[in-house]
Amino acid sequence: MKPAPFAYEEPRSAEEAVGLLARYGDEAKVLAGGQSLIPLLNFRLARPERLVDVNRIDDLAYIRRRDGVLHLGALARMAALERSPLVAARWPLLVEAARLVGHPQIRSRGTVGGSVAHADPAAELPAALTALGASFHLTSQRGTRTLAAEEFFITHLTTALEPDELLIEITVPPLPPRTGTAIVEHARVHGDFALGGTAVVVEAGRASIVLLAAGPTPLRAVAAEEALVGGAAVDEVAELAAGVMDATRGDYRRALARELTRRALVLAHERAAA
Secondary structure, three states: OOOOOOEEEOOOOHHHHHHHHHHHHHHEEEEOOOOOHHHHHHOOOOOOOEEEEOOOOHHHOOEEEEOOEEEEEOOOEHHHHHHOHHHHHHOHHHHHHHHOOOOHHHHHHOEHHHHHHHOOOOOHHHHHHHHOOOEEEEEEOOEEEEEEHHHHEEEOOEEOOOOOOEEEEEEEOOOOOOOEEEEEEEOOOOOOOOOEEEEEEEEOOEEEEEEEOOOOOOEEOHHHHHHHHOOOOHHHHHHHHHOOOOHHHHHHHHHHHHHHHHHHHHHHHHHHHO
16 A cells, blocks of 8 residues: 655654654654664555654664663664664663564664654563663753653553653663673564563663553562562563453463563573573
């Protein structure tokens, strides 16, 4: 199928992009890598009157560390994240998550910001970023604001982004020494959307357990995290984590979440001890 007719804008700076979004509001959609939006356009599930193509804003396509914090420009490609020595050395969970996204062709075009803004609850990067305590930086002509994952992700395919706002950067705090991380998922076919998955961060005195494809957003398993820090066995923690799932997901999905969480916890502990 072909998309419905639309007007096309190609800003060369973030300032120009937010100016267009301020002018057109709900009539406009931001086009980044296009790996999520283009299929929606082709099936006419999305029919914006205007596309604001931000691919030429080179200033937003960066991966760098400053004062120990990882800064990801919204237009950083998933392939660049996957291949980054900096990220591999200090935030390996993001490299692991990126490698699970679709196929190489998708990762070569898809952007970190696009995946986050699309907010598919089965997507790997939103879950990994939530587990890592990332912050999401938004800008508009009204000003800027920074949101935590729990504030940013609202429900299925919905974030806190207002029609006139642009996601420009994601920041990830440093991980302490001896931190173990892992993300484990299951899909029927390689590259397909995951039926379930869990991202885990384990460090001294703190843990983060986030389920993907388990509800309307990446789901934090807070009770499971507290139990793990308190010394509970991995099987007990995995059972608690599976309990945060949407009840409509059924017994199979719950059992899958429990097993994937168990595997992720074991792997994270092994890596922390290595």
